Structures are given as structure tokens and as C-alpha cells.
Amino acid sequence: MTPALLVVLLLVVGLALLAIEVFVIPGVGLVGLLGGAAVVGAVAVAWATLGAAHGLLALGAGACAAGLLFWAFARTRAGQKMVLLETQRSGRGPDARxxxxxxxxxxxxxxxxxxxxxxxxxxxxxxxxxxxxxxxxxxxxxxxxxxxxxxxxxxxx
CATH class of the missing domain: 2.40.50.140 (Nucleic acid-binding proteins)
Known part of the structure; x- marks a missing residue:
């Protein structure tokens, strides 16, 4: 297996695990940590074997893809339940008397x-x-x- 193929494989597996964490089982669990570790591993392998330029490219690709996952999650029903869309007021204002x-x-x-x-x-x-x-x-x-x-x-x- 070539280093470039290993980097691509680690990125795909890592992003797939992150997508499962974001869309299927939201939270910060083992699946999300493994996905993050795979993306970091892809960057490390790219940097060590292919050079700094490819390492930065892998880092940018991983960051953009992870950002897109979280952007897409915010538009799902579960994501919208986690965001306060309107101000809720409780309590009373000053008593005019x-x-x-x-x-x-x-x-x-x-x-x-x-x-x-x-x-x-x-x-x-x-x-x-x-x-x-x-x-x-x-x-x-x-x-x-x-x-x-x-x-x-x-x-x-």
C-alpha cells in the first residue's frame, strides 16, 4: 500500500467515523475520538512520508470535510433541537406601581x-x-x- 493511498484511506475512514458520530450517535464518544484520531493519523502519515505540502493538504481536507459535517448536522432535526432559535423570557419586568x-x-x-x-x-x-x-x-x-x-x-x- 502506497503512503498516498494510506492517507486517503485514513481520511475516508476518519471522516466516516466522524459522520457516524455526528449524525447517528451525537455526543463525544469513542467513535468520534477514533474518527478524529484517524484524521490526525492521515495528516501525520502524509506529513512524514509525502512532505509538508501534502501534510497541509491532508490537514485542510480533513478540516474542511469535518466542518461540512458539522454544518450539515446543524440543519438536521437533531441539530436544530440543540440550538435555541428564539429568546425565551421568564420572570417579570419592573413593577410600574x-x-x-x-x-x-x-x-x-x-x-x-x-x-x-x-x-x-x-x-x-x-x-x-x-x-x-x-x-x-x-x-x-x-x-x-x-x-x-x-x-x-x-x-x-
Whole structure:
């Protein structure tokens, strides 16, 4: 067997094993590792016996063929199940009622260390302070509202 035939045989076997790994049994298993090893072996044999030019040619052919396999896999039903095609939103956006709390006053229901709960307009609201510790029962004022983040400060007498 000539070295050129061995290189072609290793490339074909390696790419066939990679195709089986990609299309039949997706994952990183023994078949894919053997296919990758065969392609690397083809490049090594080509480089050692036929020279650097043929080694680079084998490397390029193997890389292009492997790239085409993965490109084709992305268009299969199994490949499309692995790709997120649309943005899925979960959770909620900012509560529009919180913006109306800016400047309002209330009292701390729990200690604010710096997060806790205050009562404003007979409604319990989760709040934070700017790093201050505030005892429960202390009068507070809403200094700012940033999305769902309500910042309070102790009210000045």
C-alpha cells in the first residue's frame, strides 16, 4: 500500500467515523475520538512520508470535510433541537406601581440590614438602604426607585 493511498484511506475512514458520530450517535464518544484520531493519523502519515505540502493538504481536507459535517448536522432535526432559535423570557419586568413610591414615607416593618420590608401606604414593600442599618419601626422615606429596587433612608425628624 502506497503512503498516498494510506492517507486517503485514513481520511475516508476518519471522516466516516466522524459522520457516524455526528449524525447517528451525537455526543463525544469513542467513535468520534477514533474518527478524529484517524484524521490526525492521515495528516501525520502524509506529513512524514509525502512532505509538508501534502501534510497541509491532508490537514485542510480533513478540516474542511469535518466542518461540512458539522454544518450539515446543524440543519438536521437533531441539530436544530440543540440550538435555541428564539429568546425565551421568564420572570417579570419592573413593577410600574413601585415608581410611584418615590418620595413617599413609611415605617420599617423589619430591620433593614440593608435589605428588609417597609410599610408604605398600608402596603408591604421589599426595600434596601444605602448600607445603613435601620431598626424595625423607624420612619423611612423612599429616596429612589430603580426598576424593582426601592431605596429608602431613615426619615429626618
Amino acid at each position: 413601585l415608581a410611584a413610591l418615590a418620595g413617599k414615607e413609611g415605617r420599617a416593618l423589619t430591620p433593614l440590614r440593608p435589605a428588609g420590608t417597609v410599610e408604605i401606604d398600608e402596603r408591604a414593600v421589599d426595600v434596601v438602604t444605602d448600607g445603613l442599618y435601620v431598626e424595625a419601626g423607624t420612619p423611612v422615606r423612599v429616596s429612589s426607585v430603580e426598576g424593582n429596587r426601592v431605596v429608602v433612608e431613615p426619615r429626618k425628624p
